[in-house]
Each structure stands twice: as structure tokens, then as C-alpha cells.
Amino acid sequence: MKFKNLIVRLCKKEDYSSTFDLTFDLIDSAFLPKWVDRLLHAQHRQDPISEPGAFYNLNDQWTEEYTIDFLNKHIDICNSIHPGMFNRRLTSINDQDTLNYIHSIFEMHHGKLDSWLKNKTFNTDSGDSLVKSLSNINQTVHHCEGLGSNPKMRIVYFDLPKTKTFTNEDYALFTDDVDFGGVYTCYADVGKHLEALATDEDDHHHDFVPHIHYSADFYIRFHNTDGSVRKAKYNKYYKDNLDYFTNKGYELNDIRLTTGEIKLAQLQYSNEQDILNEISKYDSIQSVIII
Secondary structure, eight states, X not given: OOOOEEEEEEEETTEEEEEEEEEEEEOOOSSHHHHHHHHHHHHHTTOOOSOTTOEESSSSSSXXXXXXXXXXXXXXXXXXXSTTSOOOOOOOTTOHHHHHHHHHHHHHHHOSXXXXXXXXXXXXXXXXXXXXXXXXXXXXXXHHHXXXXXXXXXXXXXXXXXXXXXOHHHHTTEESOBOTTEEEEOOOSSSBOHHHHHHHOOSSOSOBOOSOEEOSOEEEEOSOBOHHHHHHHHHHHHHHTHHHHHHTTOOTTOGGGOOSEEEEEEEOOSOHHHHHHHHTTOOEEEEEEEO
């Protein structure tokens, strides 16, 4: 069966009967059926949308004060379960070094991809709460880094095992350009890819991991960006740190170092501001439908 449309249904946390549908035209490519398979597989497994409130600069919920308080609350929960897990709390949204440190603790305990499932740290009566708080911390770090930047929405299924990898043909579809209302693949590995390292100047990260695996996860981006400036920034960072990447086993022009994302679908809309105004009334992703 060939699918043509993607529908993302928004709702309000306090009134889930109040909904608004974003309708997208799927973009035909050799990769699209692979992504559709992952999405349907997640739904067949009844995996929940892991962060239904992942709205970035689209509504007024994630203020600077709320975001810092939310992050520190979950740091305190982690430390109460696993004393000493974090030795820093966040006091400023602009403290990138502390954000990098906090994210590195998540990386260390989560491990690569699905390895956290075998981590004895989580094999306790409070293990589920610890996993949930670490997940919240990871996502809130990204909220902090994204405050005031380009608006986007992210739909992820953390419970779905990450088993599928990009092929050379898939990398050829990657783009650094962004179209308003575009749906794009989401980074599915654990670590920092080239784009993040070039942006964060992260000295705390545990490992460089490029785009290797894909999943059902995706972004909806609500801005237009010419990718040439970003591409030049990433290329410069790579060349300035060539020894680091070479020591990691990535030679110049290694296809795994391809930056960007694969565009999967395009929003049906008539006016950018009108759609942003409508989205701002909602704060939760209720469901994803493919038809």
C-alpha cells in the first residue's frame, strides 16, 4: 500500500478533546518506505509518543524560568535515587558548559542506542523513575539550547529499538536546507553528531556518533533556512579538528559524516503566521496518523 499523507494531531493537555490537525504530503523517495515501516512498527508495538510536549518556541509553556526549574527538578530526582549522579545544577539558560556537562551524564548512563536496557543502574525498584527523569533531563537540555531559536516540533518513540541503518543511497538524500512546514528525519543515535559539536563546542561529550541509525522519530520545522551557511560551518569545524575525526576512524569525505536530514513530507498550509498562531493554542501531540 502506498501512503500519501501524514497527519499530526495536536491537543491541549487539559482538554484532549480540543484538537488541531496538521496535514502533510509525503515526499516519495527510496527512503520513505523505510521510515514508514518504522513508524507503523512503533504503532503496532503500541509504543507511546515519548515526549508529547516537545514544542520548541511554538507556545509560551517553555519559558526560561520554567525550563530551568524543570531541569533542576529532575536532576534532584536523579540524585535522590542515585546520590552524586549530578554535581551541577543549572542557573542560567546560557551556561552552555553546564548544559554540555549535564548532557554528558545522560550519555554516560544511557549508553549507545538501547544499551541502557542492560544497565544495572536501572535494575532497581526506582529504575523506571530514574530512566524517566534522565530522559526528561536530556530533552530539557535540548529545550534550553533551542530557546529563542527556530520553532520546531519533535515526535519520538524512545521505546522502539534502533536497529536500522542508513545506506549510501539514503545519505544522498540528506539536506542542510530547511523548508517551513517540512518533516525531517531525527537523529536517532546517542552521543553528539558533527552538527552538534560544531554548534555546542562540547568538551564533556563521551563520544562522537554521526547519523548512523534511523527510527520512526521526526522533526517538523517551522522556518526556512538556506543550508549553505550551516554546511560551511560544519565543514570548517571538521577541518579544524581533522585529527580528532581521523583518530575516530572517519577519513575525509566519509559518507557517514554527511550532515543534515532527509525530508519526508511537506505541510499543507496557506499562510505561515496563521499556522503558527493556531499551533500556539496547543501544547501536546496526541497522535500520528499515516494514510
